[in-house]
Amino acid sequence: MVGVVALAGGVGAAKFLRGLVEVVPPGKIVIVGNVGDDVELYGLHISPDLDIIMYTLAGIVDEVKGWGVAGDTFNCLEMLGRLGFETWFKLGDRDLAIHVIRTKMLREGYTLSQATAQLCKMLGVKAKLIPMSDDDVRTKVQAGELLLDFQEYFVKRGTMDKVTNVVFEGAEKAKPAPGVTEAIDEAERIIICPSNPILSIAPILSISAIRKALMASKAPVLGVSPIVGGKALKGPADRVMASMGFEPSAYGVAKFYGKLLKHIIIDEADIAHKKRIENLGIKVTVTNTLMKSIEDAVRLAKIVMEAE
Amino acid sequence: MVGVVALAGGVGAAKFLRGLVEVVPPGKIVIVGNVGDDVELYGLHISPDLDIIMYTLAGIVDEVKGWGVAGDTFNCLEMLGRLGFETWFKLGDRDLAIHVIRTKMLREGYTLSQATAQLCKMLGVKAKLIPMSDDDVRTKVQAGELLLDFQEYFVKRGTMDKVTNVVFEGAEKAKPAPGVTEAIDEAERIIICPSNPILSIAPILSISAIRKALMASKAPVLGVSPIVGGKALKGPADRVMASMGFEPSAYGVAKFYGKLLKHIIIDEADIAHKKRIENLGIKVTVTNTLMKSIEDAVRLAKIVMEAE
Numbered sequence: 001m002v003g004v005v006a007l008a009g010g011v012g013a014a015k016f017l018r019g020l021v022e023v024v025p026p027g028k029i030v031i032v033g034n035v036g037d038d039v040e041l042y043g044l045h046i047s048p049d050l051d052i053i054m055y056t057l058a059g060i061v062d063e064v065k066g067w068g069v070a071g072d073t074f075n076c077l078e079m080l081g082r083l084g085f086e087t088w089f090k091l092g093d094r095d096l097a098i099h100v101i102r103t104k105m106l107r108e109g110y111t112l113s114q115a116t117a118q119l120c121k122m123l124g125v126k127a128k129l130i131p132m133s134d135d136d137v138r139t140k141v142q143a144g145e146l147l148l149d150f151q152e153y154f155v156k157r158g159t160m161d162k163v164t165n166v167v168f169e170g171a172e173k174a175k176p177a178p179g180v181t182e183a184i185d186e187a188e189r190i191i192i193c194p195s196n197p198i199l200s201i202a203p204i205l206s207i208s209a210i211r212k213a214l215m216a217s218k219a220p221v222l223g224v225s226p227i228v229g230g231k232a233l234k235g236p237a238d239r240v241m242a243s244m245g246f247e248p249s250a251y252g253v254a255k256f257y258g259k260l261l262k263h264i265i266i267d268e269a270d271i272a273h274k275k276r277i278e279n280l281g282i283k284v285t286v287t288n289t290l291m292k293s294i295e296d297a298v299r300l301a302k303i304v305m306e307a308e
Numbered sequence: 309m310v311g312v313v314a315l316a317g318g319v320g321a322a323k324f325l326r327g328l329v330e331v332v333p334p335g336k337i338v339i340v341g342n343v344g345d346d347v348e349l350y351g352l353h354i355s356p357d358l359d360i361i362m363y364t365l366a367g368i369v370d371e372v373k374g375w376g377v378a379g380d381t382f383n384c385l386e387m388l389g390r391l392g393f394e395t396w397f398k399l400g401d402r403d404l405a406i407h408v409i410r411t412k413m414l415r416e417g418y419t420l421s422q423a424t425a426q427l428c429k430m431l432g433v434k435a436k437l438i439p440m441s442d443d444d445v446r447t448k449v450q451a452g453e454l455l456l457d458f459q460e461y462f463v464k465r466g467t468m469d470k471v472t473n474v475v476f477e478g479a480e481k482a483k484p485a486p487g488v489t490e491a492i493d494e495a496e497r498i499i500i501c502p503s504n505p506i507l508s509i510a511p512i513l514s515i516s517a518i519r520k521a522l523m524a525s526k527a528p529v530l531g532v533s534p535i536v537g538g539k540a541l542k543g544p545a546d547r548v549m550a551s552m553g554f555e556p557s558a559y560g561v562a563k564f565y566g567k568l569l570k571h572i573i574i575d576e577a578d579i580a581h582k583k584r585i586e587n588l589g590i591k592v593t594v595t596n597t598l599m600k601s602i603e604d605a606v607r608l609a610k611i612v613m614e615a616e
Contacts, residue, residue, distance in 0.1 A: 043412030073383050079405035083430040093401040097387035100408070104351030107415075122391040 003028030004305075005187040005219075009200025010037070010049040011066035011234055012226050013193035014056035016304075017127070019297025020191075021057060023305055026126035030183035032210070034195070035112065035131040036139030036168055036203030039151045041089055042080060044099040045106055048151070049200065050116055050131060051098060058123040060094075066234065069094040088156040113177040130183070132204045135174035139203050140167045150199070159236040162243045166198055171206035181213040190214065191304055192223035194289065196237040197256045198244055205260075220262040222307055224289060224300070225250040229269035233290070251276045254284075263307050265289060265300070283307070311336030312613075313495040313527075317508025318342070318357040319374035319542055320534050321501035322364035324612075325435070327605025328499075329365060331613055334434035338491035340518070342503070343420065343439040344447030344476055344511030347459045349397055350388060352407040353414055356459070357508065358424055358439060359406060366431040368402075374542065377402040396464040421485040438491070440512045443482035447511050448475045458507070467544040470551045474506055479514035489521040498522065499612055500531035502597065504545040505564045506552055513568075528570040530615055532597060532608065533558040537577035541598070559584045562592075571615050573597060573608070591615070 004024050006017060008031050017031060034049045048067070055061035055069055062068045072092030081087040091099070098119060105115040111134040120129050141153040143161030153161060184190065195201050205211050214221060230249050232238040238248035246252040250266040251273040257264075263283040266273060267290070274284045285307050291297045312332050314325060316339050325339060342357045356375070363369035363377055370376045380400030389395040399407070406427060413423040419442040428437050449461040451469030461469060492498065503509050513519050522529060538557050540546040546556035554560040558574040559581040565572075571591040574581060575598070582592045593615050599605045 042408050043415055044408065069387070073381050073401060075381050075401035076384065076404045076408070079377070079402040080409070083405060083409060083427075085409070093381065093383035093404075094387040096384045096401075096404065096408075097391060100350050100352065100384070100404075101388070101391060101393070107351055119391075 002030050002183045002186040002188075004189045004191060005030045005032060005183045006191045006193055007032050007195075007201055007204050008049070008053060008193045009034050009195025010052040013049075013195045013200070014052045014061070015066070015291045015297055016193045016224060016300065017053060018056050018294060019291065019299070019301035020304075021127055022294070022298045023301040027128075029127040030179070030187070031127055031129045032180050032183070032204055033116075033129055033131050034200045034203050035133065036137050036206075037150045037154070037200075038138070039089070039149065041091070042085065044096075044103045046089070046091075046099050047102065047112070047116070047131065050129060051095070053129055054098070054120060054123055054125050057125045057127060057129075060123070068092050089151060090155075111177070113179070128179070130177050130179050132176065132180065132210060133174040133207055134177045136170045137174045137203060137206065138169045139199065140169055141199075142167065159239070163236075163240045164243065166202065166240075166244070168203050168206035171203070172208075174207050176207055176209050176213075181209055184210070184213040184217050184219075187217065187219045189305065190217060190219050190221045192221065192257065192261070194224040194226040194233070196226060196232070196235055196240065197253055198240050198246075199235075199237070214260055220308070221260055222263045222265065222304055223253065223257055223261050224304060225253045225264060225266045225270065227253055227270075228267040228289060249273055254280055254282050265304055265307065311495070312338070312497045312499060313491045314339045314499045314501055315503075315509055315512050316341050316357070316361060316501045317503025318345070318360040321357075321503045321508070322360045322369065323374070323599045323605055324501050324532060324608060325361060326364050326602060327599065327607070327609035328612075329435055330602070330606045331609040334365075335436075337435040338487070338495070339435055339437045340488050340491070340512055341424075341437055341439050342508045342511050343441065344445050344514075345458045345462070345508075346446070347397070347457065349399070350393065352404075352411045354397070354399075354407050355410065355420070355424070355439065358437060359403070361437055362406070362428060362431055362433050365433045365435060368431070376400050397459060398463075419485070421487070436487070436491075438485050438487050440485065440488065440518065441482040441515055442485045444478045445482045445511060445514065446477040447507060448477055449507075450475065467547070471544075471548045472551065474510065474548075474552070476511050476514035479511070480516075482515050484515055484517050484521075489517055492518070492521040492525050492527075495525060495527040497613065498525060498527050498529040500529065500565065500569070502532040502534040502541070504534060504540070504543055504548065505561055506545070506548050506554075507543075522568055528616070529568055530571045530573065530612055531561065531565055531569050532573045532612060533561045533575065533578065535561055535578075536575040536597060557581055562588055562590050573612055573615065
């Protein structure tokens with residue numbers, strides 16, 4: 001029986017989920033992960049958002065960066081640089097083991113969701129993590145004349161470009177991975193993690209069967225705003241929202257999700273938006289949403305699980 | 309114009325070649341490398357003997373071990389172990405970069421010889437290193453009832469088994485890689501490096517077109533004995549020769565190569581074998597064959613290049 005379905009991007013989602021697994025038995029959690037950011041580098045299939053979640057739930061994430069494996073080294077990458085390859089994607093040596101094994105499994109005919117399930121098992125992650133799709137959906141970022149692969153925009157160019165459009169290549173034909181819509185149908189509660197709405201959650205919603213299942217679900221959909229006081233806690237969410245015509249605020253996040261959302265949890269810094277959001281027909285809980293420790297994440301997860 | 313063709317195994321050959329490139333312009337050297345030891349681990353194609361030669365000629369080899377990259381770390385391997393995989397093959401993090409890129413190139417349709425040429429270029433190796441074949445030839449070691457993959461015998465089980473037979477799977481159908489027989493035909497001098505005759509050189513000779521080209525070549529074939537004072541300088545050559553019915557000595561090495569060999573360079577410790585080898589119709593040069601330094605290797609290479 002599925003208790004909770006969580007739609008998740010990378011670092012922000014992972015921090016929240018680290019708290020959620022302390023509040024809800026992990027076996028009752030299905031995490032639908034964004035794989036629009038996936039990239040093939042050096043012939044290896046890398047799923048950055050899935051990895052961040054796996055490493056975080058396995059307790060091996062680099063807590064300072066929020067991604068990668070704690071205490072990792074970068075000697076393989078250094079050698080790749082010596083061989084003449086670009087090294088802007090910071091691939092750690094321990095991290096690499098995951099990509100090598102994922103790639104091996106995909107070559108052997110595993111789907112991405114099967115490979116992810118295996119990796120979770122190997123890492124001792126008990127919540128069920130499912131990529132949104134086993135088909136290729138790739139987030140492309142338009143910045144004026146430039147059409148960039150997501151990781152080019154995000155890592156190589158350090159989010160310096162003004163995003164004018166976002167495209168989810170392959171989304172039209174993509175099917176949800178097995179178990180995604182079933183979990184949504186069965187869920188008692190659906191959570192949109194505090195992730196970038198446009199770059200991390202929209203890729204998941206770009207798959208029509210997932211969007212439809214969410215709209216049809218009887219379970220309440222609750223969101224946590226990733227924007228606090230007009231600023232993204234991490235990454236370019238505020239700038240991307242602004243350049244895409246959305247107010248970079250908790251209100252803008254609520255408006256972006258619109259009818260999908262029953263209830264949004266916003267930060268105390270954004271109390272001024274409460275009324276405006278309620279006017280959209282969306283309930284609001286105001287609390288401290290900053291997650292500086294696991295205790296913070298647990299407290300926030302409890303609030304999300306108690307919201308109605 | 310090819311000056312020298314060298315048939316090469318791993319560590320012993322690499323040490324000798326490190327000297328040879330100081331004596332002969334690297335552009336005039338073609339190294340035919342053993343790939344009977346190749347292994348696929350974690351979905352990566354590993355060519356241990358080619359790697360040892362590349363790392364040595366690139367000046368990045370771990371001088372103490374004779375293989376792997378100097379100062380390498382093993383964090384990816386540690387993580388693979390944590391994921392539940394076997395870790396008996398000591399894959400370094402820097403080392404891994406080579407295997408990742410080789411595998412990428414093979415997946416993209418490069419042949420092993422094309423991939424090797426690219427890797428040599430990236431590493432700044434100027435001598436031409438060609439794998440004996442682009443086809444799969446796999447050395448299998450029979451030890452009584454057990455039929456072991458080479459690396460299982462060599463690394464996993466630490467050469468503890470008594471070898472009763474050696475099989476080169478795929479050799480019958482394998483063609484030499486492009487350039488191998490052409491180089492042999494053109495060579496002014498052919499050198500059999502101080503490698504394990506049965507496990508490192510015999511796989512190369514197991515390809516009939518290579519064997520025929522060597523027999524037909526007008527160039528003298530010179531060998532350096534890898535056995536000194538009845539002991540292999542490294543590895544199990546002495547034990548394997550004994551268990552396969554060959555005398556584990558410089559004489560046994562000469563006898564193993566037989567008609568192929570015009571001249572063998574043996575160590576001063578083996579001077580007692582000189583006459584016996586000459587009685588086989590093979591010329592003998594006696595010298596200090598130990599290579600404890602590059603200077604030793606250069607001196608030995610000079611002797612091999614001056615022998616007639």
